[in-house]
Amino acid sequence: MKVINLDTIPNSLQSEFLKSIFADALAIETYDAYLAGLGWSLSKSSAGFTLTCHGYSDRLPDLALKLLKELTSPSFLEERHFETAKDKTIRGLSSFFESRRADSLAIYYRNLLLNYKGNGVEENLEIARAITLRDIEKHHAMIWADNDLSLEVLYTGNVSEKQARSFFSDATDVIDSTRALVTQKEAVEDNIADSWASGPLERRLPAGEDIELHFESKNPKEENGAVVVTYQSQHEGFKGKSLSSKETLERSACVRLISKIIREPCFNELRTKQQLGYIVSSFYDMSYSTNETPLTTSIDSLTVYVLSRKVEPKDVAARIDDFLLNFRSKLEDMPSKEIQDYAESLAKELTKPIRKLGTEASNQFGKIRRYAPETLYADNDSSLEDILLIMLRWWLQHCTS
Structure with a gap:
């Protein structure tokens, strides 16, 4: 039997437990708010916890502050909610490899390679089985006692600056009072700064460093093979006028445009003509690599993936390479008018107004x-x-x- 020391591992899964327990504990209590058209969610990322509240009501700030107070209090950490979260987490992790489609597993391994801070499914499963409610209570106290904890608030919509500042002040008071209370009651350990491990969100591979991952699916019902190929640009992506040069903008725009131009020919060649599989997709992707200091590198990528039952993955990968090499000559011979049409279509997509306020707020934040x-x-x-x-x-x- 392997002994898991929860004091020596990253705390991402414990934070995931906190999120799940909180959602289960507050579901009934906030049902009336849901009927009134108010919604909320708690998410977790490398940046920390994000509490999102939305709806069209002047009571929305009250709901947000109530949820923040509930989150900072350990009262929601009850055994019944913990057992529900633990059972759900273990079942999800246990069946992960046996229930996922081949392309989902390929993307999982690709992300595990590039997002090199964090645990894999197998390690998280061992951790989940070993976690106790006391571990989660301890983790909760460590988070709120952290002197380096920062609060970020984006308050958007039909709201004045005075209201936004007032809400931020109230939220700050909740955090400060919680920190003072926790540090008085709990014997907080010296390594409290590690309660949330920030760091690189994605690894950018050095030029010429091609990495291939090969694996067999553990899903007994899966008859398909999958290939996911990601081509990272070796030039830093565009971050904004004040942070990036005009040349950087042009290079990022080129990667976006090539990804758009290639989409239909890729499908027609690999799916329609060669009939490699019933799913063939290519798309532009953007990720971020963040150093220990908040200095962010934007990474532009082109991703092609194919789900195939008839052709071996290694042969699919070779055909993707062949397609891209052949497409290069077609791109060189493509009339400038056709390229301009693609560019205008892409510009129209990028400048299309965002219809949902929540989506806009998430993008801006x-x-x-x-x-x-x-x-x-x-x-x-x-x-x-x-x-x-x-x-x-x-x-x-x-x-x-």
């Missing part, structure tokens, strides 16, 4: 989190080391937008 420190200090005359220190201090302080 993501940009604020990634680029705010760099934007604020991009014109600073200090040395690089000074700027990085300033950015780090800024990130650790409370901020609102």
Whole structure:
């Protein structure tokens, strides 16, 4: 029997438990708010917890503050909610490899390679089986006692600046009072800064460093093979006018445009003509690599994936390579008018108004989190080391937008 020491492993899964327990505990209590048209969710990422509240009511700030108070209090950490979360997590992890389609597993392994901070399914399963309610209570206390904990608030919609600032002040008071209370009641360990491990979100591979992963599916019912190929641009992606050059914008735009141009020919060649499989897809993707300081590198990628029952994965990969090599000559001979038509179509897609306020808020908040420190200090005359220190201090302080 392998002994899992929860004090020496990353705390991502424990935070996932917290999220699941909180959702289960507050489901009934917030049902009336749901009937009134108010919704909420709690999510977890490398940036921390994100509590999202939405709806058209002047009571929305009250709901958000109530949920924040509930989240900072350990009262929702009851045995029945913990057992529900543990059972759900273990069942999901146990059946992960045996129930997923081949392309889903291929994308999982691709992400495990590139997102190199975090655990795989097997390790998370062992951790989940070993976790106790006391471990989660301890993790909860560590989070709220962390002196470097920062609060970020994006309050958007039909709201005044005064209302936004008032809400941020109330939310800050909740965090500060919780921190004071927890540090008094709990014997917090010295390594409390590790209660949330920030760091690289995705690895950008060095030029020429091709990596191939091969595996057999554990799903006994899966008759398909899958190939997922990701081509990362070796040039830094565009982050914004104040952070990137015009040349960077042009290179990112080229990757986007090539991804659009290639989409239909890729499907026609590999799916229609060669009939490799019933799913053939190619798309542009963008990810971010973040250093220990909040300095973010944008990564542009082209991804092609094929789900096939008839052709071996290694042969599918070879045909994808052949298609891309042959497409290069077609791209070189493509009339400028046709390329311009693709560019205009892409521009229309990118400038299409966002219809949902929640989607717009999520997009804007993501940009604020990634680029705010760099934007604020991009014109600073200090040395690089000074700027990085300033950015780090800024990130650790409370901020609102």
